[in-house]
Amino acid sequence: MDTQVGTAFSHFYGSITPPDSYLQLAMRRVRKLATDITRASSMDGPWYAFLGYRLMGSYARRTAIRQSSDVDVMFEFAAGDSPHAHDSLSLLTYLEECLSELLGGAADLSRMREVVSVSFPGEVTIDILPCIKSSRGGYLFPGGFGRWAVTDPDTQNAYFKERCDASRIDLSKFTRGIKQWNVENGGILRSYHLEAMVANVADKLGDNYSIATLRFYETYAEGLSVQDPAGQQGDLSSYLTPCQRKAVSVLIENYRNKAHLAVSAQDDRRYTQAVEAWARVYGPCFPSPDEQ
Template identity: 25%
Template sequence: MATTVNGAFSEFMREIVNLDQEKTKTARSSRDNLIDNIKGFSGKNDFFQVYDDKILRFGSFERRTKIRPIDDIDLMLCLSGEGTRTYTKLGEIFYIYGNDYDSSNNLMTDNTNYLNSTKVINRFISKLSDLQDYSKAEMHKNHEAATLRLKSYTWNFDIVPCFYTDANFYLIPDGLGNWKKTDPRIDNERTTNVNIRHNGKLLELIRLTKYWNNRKVTIKIGSYLLECMILQRYENKSVSETWWIDLEFRDLLEYLSSAILSDIEDPKGIQGNLNYFCWSDRCKISEALHNAYNKALEASKMEIKNKDQKSAITKWKEVLGNDFPDYTGD
C-alpha cells in the first residue's frame, strides 16, 4: 500500500526483505542456548575441551546482512589445543597432529598422526544427536560443518569445529579430512566499519541487493561474493550527504554489472580470487544487472523528472518482483 516510491521501499524492506525483529531475537536466544548446551559436553571423556573465549559467531546472520527467512545460522565452535596439539602446513593444506585423546577415540586419519577433520565433525554429530529440542544432526553437504535441525523453528545451525592458532587465525575442516585457514572476524569487522562509515545505511542496501539476487533472473551470485563486491565499492565511495535506498540500489546495479566481470580478491587474503564464474557466466550476470539498472534508471526518471509516482512504482516492481508494493493512490 504505497503512494510514493519512498513509501513503497520502506514498506518493502520492512515487510518482505528485513528479518522480523521478534524472530531475530528468538533465533539469537536459540543460538546462545545451543552454545550453552555444547559447553556442557566440554571435557567429557567422549568430547573435546571447548575453548570458550574463541567461539565465533559469523555469517550473514551475525553480520546482519541476512534476508527473510532465517534459514541457517553459522557458528564456529572452538576446541582447545590443550597444549598437546600442533600443526604443520603443506601448500594450502594444514595438518593437525593428534594427541592421546584423539588416538583413543579413533579420530586420526588412518595410518597417520593427523587429526581427521571429518571424524571430528562426526563426533560433533554424535553428541549433538543427544540434545533435546533438535530433530536431526547430520553432515553438511560441503563436509565442513555439522548441520543441526530444530524441532520448533524454521532455521538450522551450521556448526563448524575449529582450532585457534598461535598465529592468530582459525583452522577449520576443508571437506577432505584435513584443515584450512580462515578468520571470519575480518569479515565481521569490515562489514561493521564500512556500515558505520555510511551512517548505518549500508546493511539494508546489502539486504535489498541480496533479495534481487535471489529472484533467479540470472545465475545467482554467491551471498559472500556479493557482499564482498558491495563492500569493495563502499569502502572507496564518498559518504553521501543524502541517502535514498532506491537511488543507491540503482547505481549499485550499474557498479556490480561491471565488477562481476573482474576477479574479486578475498579481503582476508586467504582464498585468493572469489569470483569463480567462467567468462560466459560473468557476462550473463553482467547483462542481467545492467538490464535491471536500466529499468531502475527509468523508474527514477519517472519519479524525479516526471513526478509520476505511479509509473515509477510500477517500474520498480519490474525490477524487484510481485512482492514490491502496488501503487495505491488515485
Template identity: 25%
Template sequence: MAWTVYGAFCQFRDEVVDLPPELTEKARLSLYSITTRVAELAEQKSDFPRLGAEPLVYGSFARKTQCQPLDDLDLLVVLEPGSARPTSIRRDRFGFDLEASRGPLARFTGAFLDDVNSRSVLDAIRNEIKGLRDLEVESVDRRLQAVRLKLDFYDWNFDLVPAVPVVKDGMTQHYLIPNGNGDWWRTDPRADADRLTAALNRHGKAFLSLVRLVKYWNATQKPRLGSYHLETLVANVMQDKGKMYTLDLPELLARCFGRLTDAVFQPCPDPKGLGPDLDLGVDWLRRTQISENASWAAYFTEIALEYDKDGETEDAFGAWRDVFGKAFPSYGSE
C-alpha cells in the first residue's frame, strides 16, 4: 500500500509509467526478429533496396526514455550508398538532394534527374515488406519518413526508416532519411546516444525517471508536444550549472514544469545540429495551451510539496493525482 509520496511514486513508476522488464525484453526480441526478416527479404527480393549495414534501433525505446504504453519501435534501415552524393538544396535549408547516376540507389532516381527520390525508396520497402509472414497487411503504410507495419503477435508497431550513410574518409558522418517531400534530411542516432550518456553522467538515473514521468504527463494532455521535442526541452531546462540540483523526483517535477511554462515559447534547435528545429510547425496557440497545461502542473506540484512538507500526506496524494490523473495511486491504495 502507498502511504508515503515516495512509495506512491515508486508504485506509479513500476506499474504505470516505466516499461516492465519482461516487456522490454520482449520488445528487444521483436526488434531482432524484424531485423533478421528484413535482412532475409533484402537478399531474396531484387526490388528491395540493398542493405549496407545492420539496422540501427533509435527513438525513445533506444534512449530508454519510453514510457507506457509501448506503441512503436523505430529502426533505421541502413542502405548501401554506393557512389551517391548529397548536395544541399535552396528550397529547404536542412534538405539535401541525393545524386546517384549509378550504383544501388540509381534505380530510385527520376527519368530525367539523378536525384534519388526518398518516396520511391519508401514505396519499394513498402511493397516488398508485405511479403513478411504474420503481417497485418492493412497496417503497412508509407508515412512521411517511415514504413509502418504491425505483426499480429505484437502489440506495437514497427517504423522502418530508410537511412543512407554519408561517409567521409571511411567513417560514417551521419545519415540521410526521408523528409516527406521526396528529398532527405540529416540525422544521427549515435549523437542522441552520446548526449544521453552525457546527461546520465551529469545527473544520474533520476534524469531518465524524470523524462519518462513528464512524457507520461504530456500523453494525458491536449494538445501535447512531440516526444523528442519534449525530451529535448526537459534536458535543456533541467540543468543548474551543469547538474540537476536534487535527485528528489517530486522536487525535480516542480522545477521542470515551472521551467517548461516558458521554454515551450522558445526555439528548440535539433540538439544534434543536423535537422530542422524541433518546434517547427508548433503554432503560437498550441504553445500557449501547452504552457498553460505546464503552468497548472507546476501549481499542483508546488501544492503537493507543501502538503507533504506539512505532514498532510493524503492531501499531497490528491494534488499529485491532479497532475497525473487517476492512474497515480490514491492514499493507502494497493
C-alpha cells in the first residue's frame, strides 16, 4: 500500500479507537461494583451469590469504536434454593435492584430486558450481563422478556483469536473500520454479527486494508448470513427483516463499487484521488489528503 494511503488508514483507525483510559476507568468502576455486590446483604425474593466478573464484547476483542463505546461486562452468579432462582427476569431484577441501591438509582434495565445499564455521567456507561453457569456448558443469561439464552465467551474468544492469527492484517483494527462504516450508514447491522462477518473471511482479506475492504464488500454483497462461532445463536443475520436485508445488500453493493474505484486509483498511482475515494467509503472520520 502506498505511504499516503497507508497513513490515511492509520489516522482513520486511530481516530475511531477509544482511548485506553476509557476502559481503565470503566474497569475501576466494575471492580468497585463487584466488591460492593459481594458485600451487600441479601435482598427480598430469590437470592444469588456473586461469583465474579469478566470483560466481554467489543472491548474484550479490541474492536470497540468511539461512537458505540459502552463497556460490556459479565457478572456470574450462583442460583440459590428459591423456586424462582432460575427465572431469568428474577436474576435481572435482582441485579438491577442491587445496583440501584448501591448507586442511588443509576441502574436501568435495557429495553429488551437483557442487561442492566449503569451510567456514570461524564465518564463511562457499563452494560452488565448477569449469568449463571450452565450444566451443559457456557452460561445462561437473560435473553429478553423472561427468556434464557446461552453464551460461551471461552469458545468465542478462542475462535476470534484463531481468526486473528489467520489474518495478514490487524483484524481488530479492520473490524473497527467496518463498524464505523456501519454507524455512518444507519447502524443496521449488530456489532457481534459484524465481527463474525469479518472473522469469517479473515484469511481471504489480503495483506492491506484497501484490498481487505474491497474483498469484504465483494463477499457480503452476495448475502449476510454467518453462523455464530460459539455455536449458540445459529445464523447471526436472523434479526434482519427482509426489507432490512435487501437494504443492506444494496448498500454493500454500492460500497463495493466505491471501494473498487479507490483501489483502481491506487493501482494507477493516483494516491490523492485514492485517499479521497476511501473517505467516500468510510465517511468523515477518514482523513482527506489535506488533513494528513
